[in-house]
Amino acid sequence: xxxxxxxxxxxxxxxxxxxxxxxxxxxSSGLAWAVDSHFGETINxxxxxxxxxxxxxxxxxxxKEAALRELERISExxxxxxxxxxxxxxxxxxxxxxxxxxxxxxxxTFAGLPSIFNGVPGLxxxxxxxxxxxxxxxxxxxxxxxxxxxxxxxAGVKFAFRDGLNMLVLLDSIDDARSVSAEIKQSLExxxxxxxxxxxxxxxxxxxxxxxxxxxxxxxxxxxxxxxxSSAEYGEDLDAFLKTLVEMRSFLLSYASKVRIxxxxxxxxxxxxxxxxxxxxDVDPYVADEYADGQVIVEVTSVQGAEAEGMIxxxxxxxxxxxxxxxxxxMRSGGEIGHHIGQVELENERYRLAYxxxxxxxxxxxxxxxxxxxSLAVANADAIMNTFQEALxxxxxxxxxxxxxxxxxxxxxxxxxxxxxLVSLLVNGLMKNLAQGATGGVSDDSLDSLENLDVESMRLxxxxxxxxxxxxxxxxxxxxxxxxxxxxxxxxQLDDEEIGKSIRLINTYLGGQVIPGERVQLxxxxxxxxxxxxxxxxxxxxxxxxxxVYLTSVGMVNPDVRSELFRVxxxxxxxxxxxxxxxxxxxxxxxxxxxIFSTLKWVRTNKKGPRGRLRKLCNPIIGFGGFTGMVAxxxxxxxxxxxxxxxxxxxxGIIGCMMGCTIVVFAEKFSPIHxxxxxxxxxxxxxxxxxxxxxxxxxxxxxxxxxxxxxxxRF
Amino acid sequence: MxxxxxxxxxYGKQIALNGFALSVKRGETVVIMGPSGCGKSTxxxxxxxxxxxxxxxxxxxxxxxxxxxxxxxxxxRRNVGFVFQQFNxxxxxxxxxxxxxxxxxxxxPKKIAEQRAWAxxxxxxxxxxxxxxxxxxxxxxxxxxxxxxALVSNPQLMLWDEPTASLDPILVGExxxxxxxxxxxxxxxxxxxxxxxxxxxxxxxxxxxxDAGRIVEEGPPQLVFExxxxxxxxxxxxLIAS
Numbered sequence: 001x002x003x004x005x006x007x008x009x010x011x012x013x014x015x016x017x018x019x020x021x022x023x024x025x026x027x028s029s030g031l032a033w034a035v036d037s038h039f040g041e042t043i044n045x046x047x048x049x050x051x052x053x054x055x056x057x058x059x060x061x062x063x064k065e066a067a068l069r070e071l072e073r074i075s076e077x078x079x080x081x082x083x084x085x086x087x088x089x090x091x092x093x094x095x096x097x098x099x100x101x102x103x104x105x106x107x108x109t110f111a112g113l114p115s116i117f118n119g120v121p122g123l124x125x126x127x128x129x130x131x132x133x134x135x136x137x138x139x140x141x142x143x144x145x146x147x148x149x150x151x152x153x154x155a156g157v158k159f160a161f162r163d164g165l166n167m168l169v170l171l172d173s174i175d176d177a178r179s180v181s182a183e184i185k186q187s188l189e190x191x192x193x194x195x196x197x198x199x200x201x202x203x204x205x206x207x208x209x210x211x212x213x214x215x216x217x218x219x220x221x222x223x224x225x226x227x228x229x230s231s232a233e234y235g236e237d238l239d240a241f242l243k244t245l246v247e248m249r250s251f252l253l254s255y256a257s258k259v260r261i262x263x264x265x266x267x268x269x270x271x272x273x274x275x276x277x278x279x280x281x282d283v284d285p286y287v288a289d290e291y292a293d294g295q296v297i298v299e300v301t302s303v304q305g306a307e308a309e310g311m312i313x314x315x316x317x318x319x320x321x322x323x324x325x326x327x328x329x330x331m332r333s334g335g336e337i338g339h340h341i342g343q344v345e346l347e348n349e350r351y352r353l354a355y356x357x358x359x360x361x362x363x364x365x366x367x368x369x370x371x372x373x374x375s376l377a378v379a380n381a382d383a384i385m386n387t388f389q390e391a392l393x394x395x396x397x398x399x400x401x402x403x404x405x406x407x408x409x410x411x412x413x414x415x416x417x418x419x420x421x422l423v424s425l426l427v428n429g430l431m432k433n434l435a436q437g438a439t440g441g442v443s444d445d446s447l448d449s450l451e452n453l454d455v456e457s458m459r460l461x462x463x464x465x466x467x468x469x470x471x472x473x474x475x476x477x478x479x480x481x482x483x484x485x486x487x488x489x490x491x492x493q494l495d496d497e498e499i500g501k502s503i504r505l506i507n508t509y510l511g512g513q514v515i516p517g518e519r520v521q522l523x524x525x526x527x528x529x530x531x532x533x534x535x536x537x538x539x540x541x542x543x544x545x546x547x548x549v550y551l552t553s554v555g556m557v558n559p560d561v562r563s564e565l566f567r568v569x570x571x572x573x574x575x576x577x578x579x580x581x582x583x584x585x586x587x588x589x590x591x592x593x594x595x596i597f598s599t600l601k602w603v604r605t606n607k608k609g610p611r612g613r614l615r616k617l618c619n620p621i622i623g624f625g626g627f628t629g630m631v632a633x634x635x636x637x638x639x640x641x642x643x644x645x646x647x648x649x650x651x652x653g654i655i656g657c658m659m660g661c662t663i664v665v666f667a668e669k670f671s672p673i674h675x676x677x678x679x680x681x682x683x684x685x686x687x688x689x690x691x692x693x694x695x696x697x698x699x700x701x702x703x704x705x706x707x708x709x710x711x712x713x714r715f
Numbered sequence: 716m717x718x719x720x721x722x723x724x725x726y727g728k729q730i731a732l733n734g735f736a737l738s739v740k741r742g743e744t745v746v747i748m749g750p751s752g753c754g755k756s757t758x759x760x761x762x763x764x765x766x767x768x769x770x771x772x773x774x775x776x777x778x779x780x781x782x783x784x785x786x787x788x789x790x791x792r793r794n795v796g797f798v799f800q801q802f803n804x805x806x807x808x809x810x811x812x813x814x815x816x817x818x819x820x821x822x823x824p825k826k827i828a829e830q831r832a833w834a835x836x837x838x839x840x841x842x843x844x845x846x847x848x849x850x851x852x853x854x855x856x857x858x859x860x861x862x863x864x865a866l867v868s869n870p871q872l873m874l875w876d877e878p879t880a881s882l883d884p885i886l887v888g889e890x891x892x893x894x895x896x897x898x899x900x901x902x903x904x905x906x907x908x909x910x911x912x913x914x915x916x917x918x919x920x921x922x923x924x925x926d927a928g929r930i931v932e933e934g935p936p937q938l939v940f941e942x943x944x945x946x947x948x949x950x951x952x953x954l955i956a957s
Binding site: 677680681682683684690694699 | 791799805807808
């Protein structure tokens with residue numbers, strides 16, 4: 001095959017390849033450049049020239065006119081000379097450009113953007129696009145102030161300011177962008193955030209964990225610049241929300257009626273299965289019946305052997321006071337009742353809670369009345385004690401008088417006879433009566449014991465009781481009652497069905513979410529850490545195999561909006577160039593090279609006649625075609641600075657090779673040759689290059705080969 | 716002048732030439748005849764290596780043809796005229812250009828080439844059609860242009876590969892007349908493959924009959940056609956008699 005090129009056609013071929021590559025590069029890069037510049041111009045029209053606008057205000061479409069008026073007012077009153085422009089409205093959101101005059105492009109202005117624009121009607125937010133600037137995304141709050149000061153001190157930086165979680169570094173000139181960006185990146189690389197995450201359910205003392213890990217790292221890295229920067233500010237919203245949902249689910253589960261299922265032998269329950277019970281209704285469930293109103297459907301939430309737990313998802317036992325124990329039946333799809341599965345016990349927690357609260361309220365009310373009654377009772381007792389004490393004293397006096405009288409009578413010597421005896425009997429009888437009246441029927445000894453009664457001690461006890469009652473009365477029972485009533489009224493007015501639905505809804509949401517656990521963030525400075533190496537050590541030190549270690553940067557340098565747009569455009573340009581290179585090479589292979597390939601194939605076939613299948617497969621022309629396609633495509637691809645995603649030059653080379661091989665295989669279909677004329681040329685003593693130039697190429701498809709051949713063609 | 720020895724050629728499993736051997740003297744007109752597929756065309760195409768033989772030996776004027784370099788082969792081909800069955804004219808070129816272009820490409824000044832081309836065209840009666848394109852000519856006329864193209868370089872050997880086989884019977888006569896005239900008026904050695912028995916009888920110094928890739932009989936026309944030894948010769952005799 002190479003013989004065909006020896007007598008001069010190799011020069012034509014090399015020229016063709018060079019021109020192909022040159023034209024291909026011009027074609028693909030030229031068209032791509034045209035597309036690039038067209039879109040670039042469009043973007044310039046959309047977002048203004050470099051540095052023209054500083055802020056894009058995103059405003060609801062319906063409020064656009066009012067927003068424009070307000071921005072004009074801001075412009076006139078606060079920033080005379082400011083530029084205002086309206087651009088695209090996308091999905092009901094208008095985008096308004098606002099550019100500060102140069103004298104107002106200060107740190108104070110940009111730091112105060114929220115207050116400047118907070119009065120704009122319909123404002124949904126804004127994006128800072130001031131240029132030239134460098135955007136640093138996700139700056140960690142722990143180093144924000146420090147970094148802001150450092151960046152502001154970099155040569156070529158006007159100032160730096162915070163924009164939400166990001167930081168913008170405004171430059172003196174776009175020419176400084178590269179050097180400043182490099183310096184900022186270097187500064188950012190000095191810091192790393194070492195993050196420890198624990199799975200949900202691991203309640204850990206984050207302070208202690210942080211302390212332990214700092215000790216470990218200090219020993220390991222010999223660095224003292226490690227500090228605990230765990231913060232709730234840093235993207236915690238979702239975490240908090242998910243945690244709230246988990247807590248809410250726990251609360252609802254504890255608030256819902258308790259369902260315990262005892263399955264009969266041979267019945268195996270599975271989580272998610274539904275069981276129907278009679279509930280508070282009148283209709284008992286029977287096999288093959290339909291679900292009836294009033295019946296309760298329970299969903300199994302956990303199973304342990306023959307026992308299971310569940311929750312009510314349909315129906316309610318809101319007015320059940322006692323524990324219900326009913327027969328449960330499987331619920332089939334379509335609402336039909338299935339086989340008996342065992343006994344189901346339902347306990348209405350909400351009723352118990354409500355009952356307890358009501359009883360507590362009753363108790364408090366009774367307590368208040370009890371205190372009043374007790375106070376009155378003590379007062380009465382005190383009065384009785386006084387009366388009793390007086391009576392006791394009078395008795396003693398009387399007893400003394402009677403004793404004296406009795407003694408006087410006895411000393412009279414019996415001269416009075418019967419009168420004396422009578423008085424003596426009367427006095428003794430009177431004394432007994434007095435004693436009985438005072439003590440409830442006691443003897444002389446009892447009267448003595450009455451005398452020995454510790455009335456003072458009793459009075460002291462009564463006094464203590466009085467004090468305690470007074471303290472009880474001082475308690476603001478009304479306030480307690482009011483608060484308990486408030487708590488009672490605050491409890492969710494949900495029945496079991498609503499609770500079940502809520503729990504299922506929460507489960508559905510949580511099912512698609514990674515529930516975060518505890519998190520500890522440590523700021524490490526001036527040290528490079530290998531997280532894979534560190535993780536097992538931290539797990540061992542904390543004795544917690546579930547601790548996960550991640551390393552994140554404290555911020556990431558991003559190009560500004562315009563640079564980002566132009567970077568995207570650059571990618572589009574490179575992709576278009578790559579695709580055009582492929583199209584061009586395919587066209588050249590079909591229009592030009594197919595002619596050469598088909599001629600080579602004819603010459604080869606004619607020279608030695610038909611060949612075997614193996615020799616056909618080992619056809620060097622296919623290899624030549626593959627090589628040609630590969631060289632052409634790779635060269636054009638590289639020289640036109642094309643770049644198709646996921647396609648490196650090696651893949652492009654393979655594609656070019658496959659294109660070339662394909663064209664060789666179908667060369668005669670793309671460019672049929674006039675074999676009789678070639679044979680005539682051979683018979684007339686023409687060289688191969690003359691045959692190509694005078695016979696083959698002139699009648700080939702119009703293309704580069706045909707065009708170049710005209711310079712050499714003599715007929 | 717031309718010596719062919721033990722020439723073999725296979726097309727796949729099919730044998731086209733099987734020990735073909737022929738010797739042609741300078742100025743001799745040899746007509747090769749035989750049934751279709753017997754290897755006549757292959758034999759004469761091997762002489763200027765339009766078809767490469769598998770083995771054998773060919774010498775032309777003492778020069779071994781099969782071992783010639785590309786350049787030498789091109790030189791040889793310029794001295795060997797070849798007339799194709801299908802005319803094989805360059806369709807995009809005029810009649811005149813068809814006849815002269817290989818002279819010019821070989822280095823002959825254009826004017827001289829043109830004069831020689833006109834002369835060759837006049838010789839075959841096609842001078843009037845010099846500026847026409849081949850597609851505007853009849854088959855016979857195209858073949859006459861093909862003959863002129865072969866003649867223009869004054870070849871020492873003319874190879875004719877069934878020059879009338881593609882022609883309408885009405886047009887065959889005009890080509891045969893030209894050929895007869897050329898045989899009569901030139902001293903060029905001619906090797907003609909044809910099925911035209913009467914033409915062969917008229918012009919041939921020697922008839923070579925082929926079958927299955929080898930020569931089965933050869934000799935003067937009178938001898939071959941009147942007292943044939945081979946089956947092919949006998950068939951031709953019967954054909955002439957009918």
